[in-house]
Amino acid sequence: MDIKDLKTLIKMVTETDITEFELENAEDKIVIKRGCQVAAPQFQMPQAVPFAYAPQAAAPAAAAPAAAAAPAAAAEEGDAITSPIVGTFYRAPSPEAAPYVEVGQVVEKGQILCIVEAMKLMNEIEAEYRCKIVRICKENAQPVEYGDQLFIVEKL
Incomplete structure (x- = not known):
């Protein structure tokens, strides 16, 4: 084979x-x-946070509802291009290379927007139509799930 x-x-x-x-x-x-096998952990859990830091830990949890509202607002700005698979989002073909697209750039149908790596396979995500990049929703090397928004675009 x-x-x-x-x-x-x-x-x-x-x-x-x-x-x-x-x-x-x-x-x-x-x-x-596929999937994970039950195995011994490969890292140690962090030690308990001292009581003096507990109030700071609560602040990010309070900000979570505001962060959850941001994707809903982003969907209203334009059309979303979503991840077709679970993997790792990459904006460029290599760490030294320039990103495939930038905010404000007009892309043609079939043009590569990014790469989503899944199981050591590099899957090129292409534009399905001519559009303008309004927002890039993920950071480079960030994990993505199926259906996660990668880009907000404006159809042209």
């Missing part, structure tokens, strides 16, 4: 709810597993 077929299998598994896939023939045996 060549690498192209293997990549296709991995993509099919990541785009479904399948947690384990096994294929065996006379030449090859392939097992693809």
Whole structure:
């Protein structure tokens, strides 16, 4: 089995709810597993926060409702381009390279907007129509979930 077929299998598994896939023939045996296995933790939990810092910890929780309202307001500004998969958002093809798009830039249909990495596969997210980038919703190297807003755009 060549690498192209293997990549296709991995993509099919990541785009479904399948947690384990096994294929065996006379030449090859392939097992693809998703999800987490129960294992010993690889990090230590932080020590308890001293009482003097407890009031500061409550302040971010109070700001959470305001942060939750921000995506709703962003949806009203324009159309959202969302993540088609779970992965890591990258604005550029490499750390040294310039970002694919910037706020205010007009992009054509089919132009690459960003990359979402999933299971070591770099998935290029392309514009589905001609549009202007109004806002970039995610930071570089930030994890994204299926359906998360990546960009707010204005159709042209």
